[in-house]
Amino acid sequence: NAGxxxxxxxxxxxxxxxxxxxxxxxxNHEYMYWYRQDPGMGLRLIHYSVGEGTTAKGEVxxxxxxxxxxxxxxxLGLESAAPSQTSVYFCASSYSAGIQPQHFGDGTRLSIL
Amino acid sequence: AQSVTQLDSQVPVFEEAPVELRCNYSSSVSVYLFWYVQYPNQGLQLLLKYLSGSTLVKGINGFEAEFNKSQTSFHLRKPSVHISDTAEYFCAVTAMFSGGYNKLIFGAGTRLAVHP
Structure with a gap:
């Protein structure tokens, strides 16, 4: 039961x-999301997708x-990593947007030196 | 634009005591509200959600939240906490994003620390 x-x-x-x-x-979720989590800032949406072959910009x-x-x-790609991109990155998915809850992965801790 | 304010960044409490984590939102339209919990080194898990109907919503692990439209609040409560409830809690509200798609707006989080 990977999720x-x-x-x-x-x-x-x-x-x-x-x-x-x-x-x-x-x-088999249609919607997928990438967030970054930084101390005191909650989760901020980087990009999202409403279906195969589609992507859209989020807040950051x-x-x-x-x-x-x-x-x-x-x-999620970083073409030229910067120290400001040091963060914990979370992916999530949902059946649809709005009322459907999002299911999260366990995160990727990324440090840029 | 919708926003979420979690009024306490940290809440220390003793085991078996009651707790309330406060959340206020701003929105001019109908909203859907969520509480998520994040245990150390894990992703977020859904605790409960308010979509419509009864303003008192019950979730997992004995948590409940009350939707108060006049005060634009969605506070999370538990009558008796356990050590295992130590985690970070996030309040979230749906927001209409450009292109007509809904997305979640998260609060900054409240770190609940339960002490023996």
């Missing part, structure tokens, strides 16, 4: 390096790109 799986769980990068975070869900999209080539996967 939402995020890989990797931890990563340390140097400034300027690139990487991709992978999110996979097995609940700068410095990130996403892709949703398959319904079950949602990838």
């Amino acid at each position: 939402v799986t995020q890989t990797p769980k931890f990563r340390v990068l140097k400034t300027g390096q690139s990487m991709t975070l992978l999110c996979a869900q097995d609940m 999209p700068d410095g990130y790109n996403v892709s949703r080539l398959k319904k079950q996967n949602f990838l």
Whole structure:
């Protein structure tokens, strides 16, 4: 009963390096989301997707790109990592938006040196 | 624009005592409200949700919340807490985003620390 799986769980990068975070869900959900969590700021939406092949910007999209080539996967990319992107990243999915609850992965702790 | 304010960043409480975590929201339209819990090194789990109907909502682990439209509040309560309730709690409200899609707006979180 996997739900939402995020890989990797931890990563340390140097400034300027690139990487991709992978999110996979097995609940056949249409909607998927990427958030970042920073102390005292709750969760902020980076990008989201309302279905396979679609993506849209959230509140804090700068410095990130996403892709949703398959319904079950949602990838978050950092092309040139910056120390300000040090955070915990959460992926979530839901059957629909609004009234349907979101299901979260366990997070990826990313440190940019 | 919708927003969520969690009035306490930290709430210390002794085991078996009652607790209330406060949440206020701003919105000019109908809202859906949620409380999520985050245990250490884990993702968020849904505690309860208010969509419509009865203003008193019961959730998992003995928590409940009351929707108060006139005060725009959705406070979370538990009559007797356990050590295992130590976690961070997030209040969230749906918001209409550009393009017509709803999304969640989260509060900053309240860290509940239950002491023996």
